[in-house]
Amino acid sequence: MTANSKFIDYIDEALEKSKETVLSHLFFTYQGIPYPVTMCTSETFKALDAFEARSDDIVLASYPKCGSNWILHIISELMFADSKQKYDYPEFPVLECGDPEKYQRMKQFPSPRILATHLHYDKLPGSIFKNKAKILVIFRNPKDTAVSFFHFHNDVPDIPSYGSWDDFFRQFMKGQVSWGSYFDFAINWNKHLDDENVMFILYEDLRENLATGIKRIAEFFGFSPSGEQIQTISARSTFHAMRAKSQETHGAVGPFLFRKGEVGDWKNLFSETQNQEMDEKFKECLAGTALGTKLKYNSYCQP
Template sequence: MTEKTFVEEIEKALEKSKGLNIKELLFSYQGTFYPATVCSAETFQALENFEARKDDLVLVSYPKCGMNWLIQIASDLIATTLNTKQENKELPFIECGDPEKYQRMKQFPSPRIVATHLHYNNLPKSILKNKAKVLVLFRNPKDVASSFFHFHNNSPNIPSYNSWEEFFSEFMSGKVAWGSYFDHAVVWNKHIDDENILILTYEELKEDLAAGVKRIAEFFGFAATAEQVQSIANRASFQAVRDKSQETHGAVGPLLFRKGVVGDWKSLFSEAQSQKVDAKFKECLVGTKLEAKLKYDVYCKA
């Protein structure tokens, strides 16, 4: 399956979303909401038997934290250092697609990119058992909420929310696709020092992409030269990725790579909403290593 087929898979999912409202888009599995257009109970059941490999590149993030950007960097690292191109054979998220996809994935050459938005507790057990390395990308919650809302409301096919206020209320109570940002953060924070886990932030990649690429390469054991790191960073700059997004991701590309800025939340949040997130963040993460990594006071205070 080529890049073209990957784009077709995305477009098929978008087609399924046409005409649905938000309530019809989401279905609940074991207490968490997921989009019914790309996820199913059958796929989740099959996923429990997914066999991870030790050399899989497991990439995790909550939605709208920069995952598609991270996939691009990881693919480029494989192509540049191992001289082998990762074929886009499936929707990149392991929880998305039909239950037979895990059989097909057995045929993929190593190293495979295994991407997911799943909570730590919902990962297939074999990822931890087989000691695959897991890179988790976080982003400040206010920009995540803002980006998530725009993703729903700017796409002609994806069901929209009636208003920002409606979306904000659902986001805060975890009634959005893939559940609560805060639950996701609390659990990953507990594993921040596990030996096969590395947590990076969207903001630090924005601040110094070459340094981020170097850390990713070292974590996954790629022998990338300084020149290779720099050229990967150049190709992964937001503008470069956005310019090619139609080609790599089809019609949804420009929506996935919309603005890529830090602080965009300020154009949507009311003072009261901002304080609500501050209080929730404090309740969940105050004094934690993840709070320090996210530099909450730098990025989330108006």
């Protein structure tokens, strides 16, 4: 069994369901947020409320297309450097995806468990906070996030496509995409970035200096890799290294998960009007906030 065989099986199943799903039927709404019917169910969400987190769970929170698969890989590499044990994903690692019985099975898993999530802060099970699990929050600038999300929908053969980038942009700005609004997600997490047990990391910073980012992540979760191990993990975790192995690690969807990973790819799609619209939205939602500053919007989102 490969380390990610459960991951691949789950994705294949979701893609199979996607074949029969048209875009207008892709979402169901739970507590005001749209989720994809191919990956989530309201029964699973109800069961999630009773999920019992452990204090040594590793929680990785991000909006979709902000680098969660990249961070999952880095954490697995750090765990391997620490214990020489390859992390086996006994379940699909996104906490809210899967069948309602998943959480019962997870009680048997050895610690530490890796829990990725795209949920807004206030939608996470309370036990994560009560038991003080550490949460790493990954953010990426909203323009590249939107473009990456669009390509994912329109490039993966079985996922329902949008008619055009303009169509997708309209829905993205309204928050009518899987896991809802990027800006609502951001506003929600912004209030908790300084909480004890929460650490923020920026996708663009990781792109710029991967080794430094890996070192910070290791310290936060209590791993102690040597300098040499950090260099090895960095080499294995570059975008190109991960893309090269993506079919092996993530199955058919791999090459689409690791498409370009560039900073500034949004310039190829955004019109001047769309640029202004997103700049306005950013100002309205995040200007003057701690997260607004951390996102370095002026560096990454100006033409």
